[in-house]
Amino acid sequence: MTDQTEKHKVIETRMRVLTWNVWWRFGPWEKRQPAIIETISGHDPDIIALQEVWSDEATNFSAHVAQQLGYHHVFEQSMEIKGFGFGNALLSRWPIVEHESRMLFGQAETGEGRLALFARVDGPRGAIPVFSTHLNWKFEQSHVRQLQVTDLAKFVDRMRPWKFPPVVCGDFNAEPTSEELRMLTGLTNCPVDGLVFHDAWAVAGGGGRGLTWDNANPYVVLEFEPDRRLDYILVGWPAAGGAGHIVNCKVTGNSPVDGVWPSDHYAVLAELRY
Secondary structure (H helix, E strand, O other): OOOHHHHOOOOOOEEEEEEEEOOOOOOOHHHHHHHHHHHHHHHOOOEEEEEEEEEOOOOEHHHHHHHHHOOEEEEEEEEEEOOEEEEEEEEEOOOEEEEEEEEOOOHHHHOOOOEEEEEEEEEOOEEEEEEEEEOOOOOOOHHHHHHHHHHHHHHHHHOOOOOOOOEEEEEOOOOOOOHHHHHHHOOOOOOOOOOOEEEHHHHHOOOOOOOOEOOOOHHHHOOOOOOEOOEEEEEEOOOHHHOOOEEEEEEEOOOOEOOEOOOOOOEEEEEEEO
């Protein structure tokens, strides 16, 4: 007879995941880059998902972060703006043994190139499937984002098998009550049967709105838009022993560094059992 207590012994070790839309080369971008790197360094995350990463023919911003902080990284461009690339990145303190990307619906229809980037991280206690994504930004394009979420879910499902639940990070440009998020959190029809995620802030954010788009930020106030929570760490259902269970979640990057606000979005940091 199997000892179920031993089989499902709760995992006590943790890992930290951070996601952040770093606002491309907008605003005072050269001054913002050190503020972004300092903020990330202060949290010492194990895995980082970045959106709105700039690139040129020689390098990209995620490569700078990786070089300065000692991470492995992958980057994928989704579109070009004014001669510079715009895309998503994943960084990890552990080796990245596989990566792939998928363009999401809407490039031809809206002119916005959006993608999902996948990396399989070779962590010390098993492989971790992680994704960085960024959906269309216009408030009225929920119908586009719902189709992008469908593409995203199918892409995540295609990256099976996994033992550790998938970790999907990014700027969804949608609020928690939107159909886009409800499709992923099991509150309405799921694009892929059985593929449901926990929202890290909802599980372990400690209450409050968890704003990541906030008029307290001087870059945001000039947009004349309401405060919102747009950025998420979504984690699949916990595995044996609570692997992937969300223990803590916080918003960070929400104050200036040496007088410089790092980005127009705030970052989200979650601690998971691993």
